[in-house]
Amino acid sequence: MTVMIDVQNVCKNFVLHNQNGTTISVFENMSLQVHAGECVALYGQSGAGKSTMLRSLYANYKPTSGAINIRHGEQHIDIVSAPPRKILEMRKYTIGYVSQFLRVIPRVSALNIVAEARKDLTGNSDEALKKAAVLLERLNIPERLWNVAPATFSGGEQQRVNIARGFAVEYPILLLDEPTASLDAANRQIVVELIEEAKANGTAVVGIFHDDEVRNAVADRVIDMQSMEHAA
Amino acid sequence: MHNLCSATQNVAAMPKKLWQPKVETEEHPLLTVNGVSKYYGDRAGCLHVSFDLYPGEIVGIVGESGSGKSTLLNCISGRLSPTYGSVNYQQENGDLCNVHEAPEHLRRMLMRTEWGYVHQHPRDGLRNNVSAGANIGERLMGVGMRHYGNIRSKATDWLERVEISKNRMDDLPRTFSGGMQQRLQIARNLVSNPRLIFMDEPTGGLDVSVQARLLDLLRELVAEMGLAVVIVTHDLAVARILAHRLMVMRGGHVVESGLTDQVLDDPHHEYTQLLVSSILQV
Numbered sequence: 001m002t003v004m005i006d007v008q009n010v011c012k013n014f015v016l017h018n019q020n021g022t023t024i025s026v027f028e029n030m031s032l033q034v035h036a037g038e039c040v041a042l043y044g045q046s047g048a049g050k051s052t053m054l055r056s057l058y059a060n061y062k063p064t065s066g067a068i069n070i071r072h073g074e075q076h077i078d079i080v081s082a083p084p085r086k087i088l089e090m091r092k093y094t095i096g097y098v099s100q101f102l103r104v105i106p107r108v109s110a111l112n113i114v115a116e117a118r119k120d121l122t123g124n125s126d127e128a129l130k131k132a133a134v135l136l137e138r139l140n141i142p143e144r145l146w147n148v149a150p151a152t153f154s155g156g157e158q159q160r161v162n163i164a165r166g167f168a169v170e171y172p173i174l175l176l177d178e179p180t181a182s183l184d185a186a187n188r189q190i191v192v193e194l195i196e197e198a199k200a201n202g203t204a205v206v207g208i209f210h211d212d213e214v215r216n217a218v219a220d221r222v223i224d225m226q227s228m229e230h231a232a
Numbered sequence: 233m234h235n236l237c238s239a240t241q242n243v244a245a246m247p248k249k250l251w252q253p254k255v256e257t258e259e260h261p262l263l264t265v266n267g268v269s270k271y272y273g274d275r276a277g278c279l280h281v282s283f284d285l286y287p288g289e290i291v292g293i294v295g296e297s298g299s300g301k302s303t304l305l306n307c308i309s310g311r312l313s314p315t316y317g318s319v320n321y322q323q324e325n326g327d328l329c330n331v332h333e334a335p336e337h338l339r340r341m342l343m344r345t346e347w348g349y350v351h352q353h354p355r356d357g358l359r360n361n362v363s364a365g366a367n368i369g370e371r372l373m374g375v376g377m378r379h380y381g382n383i384r385s386k387a388t389d390w391l392e393r394v395e396i397s398k399n400r401m402d403d404l405p406r407t408f409s410g411g412m413q414q415r416l417q418i419a420r421n422l423v424s425n426p427r428l429i430f431m432d433e434p435t436g437g438l439d440v441s442v443q444a445r446l447l448d449l450l451r452e453l454v455a456e457m458g459l460a461v462v463i464v465t466h467d468l469a470v471a472r473i474l475a476h477r478l479m480v481m482r483g484g485h486v487v488e489s490g491l492t493d494q495v496l497d498d499p500h501h502e503y504t505q506l507l508v509s510s511i512l513q514v
Contacts, residue, residue, distance in 0.1 A: 017502035018509065059491060061498040084477040084491040085286060105451070105473055106444055 001035035002071065004173050004204035005057060010066030010080075012052055026052045030066070032223060036172070039195065039205040039218050044225035050208045051100075053225065054175050056080075057206060058097045059087045070094065070173065092121060096171035100178050102150060102158040110136065110153075111146040114164045121169055128168070135164035139190055155182045167194050174198055176207035180214050192217045260322055262287050262428055262460050268307050268317035270300075277303030279484040281317075287427065290454065290461040292475030292492065294468060294507070300484040301464045302432055308462060309349060309430040310339050324427060344374045348421030352433040354413035357420070358405045364391065364416055365401040371424040390419040394449060411442035415449065422453060429454075431463040435470055447473055468511060472496055480504045 008031055014024045026049040034040050042050040055061040057068060059079045067078045072094045079087060091097075096117075104113050114132035119125050136146055139160040145153065150161050159182050166174065176195070180188045188211065195205060195218045209215040215222070261284035270277040278300035285291055293301045306312040308319055310331045319331040324346055329338065343349070351357035358367055368387040369377075377383055388398045394415035396408075405413050414434065421429060434450065435443040451474060454461055465471050471478055472492055479489040480501065488501040499505045 014498075015500070016505070018506050055497070060493050062490070062494055062500070084494075085289065087491055088476055105448070107448065 001037065003033050004036050004071045005032070005034040005206065006067075006069040006076070007032040007057075008067045008069070010053075010056065010063045010068060012049070012056060012061065013064045027225065034173075034204045034206055036202045036204050037199050038220050039199055039207065041215050041219035041222045042206065042208050042225055043215070043222045048225040050225050051177055054097075054177050054206060054208060057173075057175055058091070058095060060097075092117075094171060095173045095175065096166045096169060097175045098162055098166035098177060098179050100181065102162040104150065106151060107149045109147045110141065110150045110161050113150065113161060114168050117165065118168045131168055132164065135167055136161070138194075139164050140187060156184065156187070159183060160187060163191060163194070167198070170198070170201060170203065172203060174203050174205045176205065176209075178208050178210055180209065180211050188214055259286055261285060262289075262322055263308070263462075264320045265308055266318045266320070268304070268314045268319065270303050270307050270312060271315045276300075276484045278307065278481070281479075281486055283479065283486075283489070285428075285460050285462065287460055288458045290459075290463065290474055290476045292471040292478045293462065293464045293481060294466065294471050294478055295481035296466060296507075299481040301466075301481055303484075304481070305430055305432055305462060305464045309347070310343070311349075321428070344371050345424050346427050348424075348426040348429040350414075350417055350421055350429060350431040350434045352436040354405070354410070354417045357417040358413065360405050362404070363402045364396070364405060364408070367405060367416060367420045368423050371420065375424065386423065390423050391416075393453070394419045395445075409442075411438055411446060414438065414446060418446075418450070418453070422457065425457065426459065428460045429462075431461060431465075433465055433467075434463065435465070435467065443470075450474065468496060468508065480507065 010030045011028045012026045014026065016022045016024070030053065032040070042053055044050055052061055056063050057079070059082070063080050066080065068080050069076045070079050070090060072090050077086065077090065079090060082090070111129060111132050114135060115125070115128040118128035118131055122128060133146065137143070141157060141160055141164070145157070150158050153161065159179070163179050166176070180191050183191065192214055199205060205218070207218070209219070263285040265281060265283050268281045269279045281304055283291070293304060295301050303312065307314040310319070313332055321329045321331055321342070323329050323342070329342070331339065349357065359370065365384060365387040368390050369383040372383050372386060387401065391398050391401060396412055396415060400408070405416055408416060435446055438446060447470065453459070454474070461474070463471075463474060475492045477490060478492050478495045479486045480495065480503065481487065482503045488495060488499065488504045495504060496508055499508050
């Protein structure tokens with residue numbers, strides 16, 4: 001199987017300069033490989049470094065040392081040391097990320113938010129909007145809300161818009177930060193199906209799932225971040 | 233002569249399989265800033281700043297007042313001569329132009345064709361004693377367009393694109409609101425299809441709702457036209473929305489730089505941490 005993500009000896013410290021230079025060590029010498037078509041769940045208590053790991057994979061956080069090699073097209077590129085332009089290219093084609101909370105530009109409609117990444121990628125606006133509509137419908141967002149900016153949506157609705165956005169492009173790598181946190185059982189099931197479909201499509205998925213049921217349903221492997229910390 | 237008619241860029245052929253990244257040929261930087269320092273007497277405005285700007289890339293320069301942001305912007309855009317260092321610009325025809333050593337006529341030509349400069353105060357960037365239409369038409373005439381009807385219709389287009397009603401075409405800019413003036417200034421700069429825009433606090437003096445609308449507009453236009461932008465702002469929210477990457481300045485030095493969301497969400501430098509933690513939550 002193709003290795004999509006290869007994390008090698010990654011350490012992450014936060015140095016809080018304005019709070020007496022406190023150093024918080026989140027994890028040390030963490031290594032991890034994720035293959036195409038596989039789902040890896042990061043597991044551990046709050047503060048164990050799950051989100052930090054996930055954000056590092058997206059280059060939103062910059063690890064203190066180590067390398068994270070990402071398969072981008074035919075190449076393997078270390079996202080830790082890649083220049084910003086390269087990272088943006090990797091995010092455009094290769095890595096999708098569903099954050100815990102929807103963070104969007106004010107006054108852009110739900111439909112456009114979902115379609116945007118696909119539109120950027122293909123240049124085909126109509127097709128991207130159609131794909132966005134299919135996803136929103138599947139995730140039970142009522143059609144009357146599609147042209148409304150999601151700032152006023154309920155937590156669950158915002159989260160579903162966020163999920164739709166992450167799945168609008170068939171990324172080879174998908175990172176999910178508690179995608180089902182504020183969803184009811186029916187919508188959770190739909191997210192599970194979406195993840196299964198992505199895996200079948202060859203996507204490498206790394207996720208944080210607080211819900212045992214969802215984790216058991218989708219994860220092929222569980223990485224315990226706590227034990228990582230102790231092992232270090 | 234700069235060709236005004238080559239307006240619409242061809243959309244690059246899309247990759248067949250969605251997730252196969254297209255092999256991007258190694259592009260040349262549009263702008264190469266090399267060790268730029270500017271001294272005012274023995275006081276430094278900005279020190280040892282180097283970076284490359286690629287086509288379509290948006291770089292935000294953030295920092296507090298007096299950190300050297302505007303000095304740097306003025307040095308890069310050829311409005312100030314740096315004490316040390318050089319700025320090279322790759323022209324549309326492929327020639328490399330050393331911005332500060334180029335002959336005056338070439339620099340002026342670039343400034344009104346391939347470059348644009350959006351000032352914080354629209355009155356600094358507009359001609360206040362001629363109509364809105366004439367403000368937009370000026371660059372067109374500057375590159376040799378003479379047909380009045382064509383200039384007027386192009387000005388009409390651009391007024392509409394920046395959401396100004398076309399029956400305000402013959403009004404003076406001072407009869408416009410602050411937000412409209414700023415949009416007019418943007419239209420005036422973009423009419424010549426520039427490749428590189430410098431912006432100094434473009435949303436600075438505007439109230440929040442007008443600012444949001446202007447940001448929407450800028451985002452759309454910049455993406456649509458594939459513009460490279462250097463934007464100076466002290467507003468980190470503006471930087472997050474517009475910029476691909478950030479340079480954080482303090483005391484004339486660039487203390488931290490990188491991908492926008494990385495710099496804002498995982499700031500490493502002491503000063504960046506202070507800056508980010510000082511944002512008021514609404």
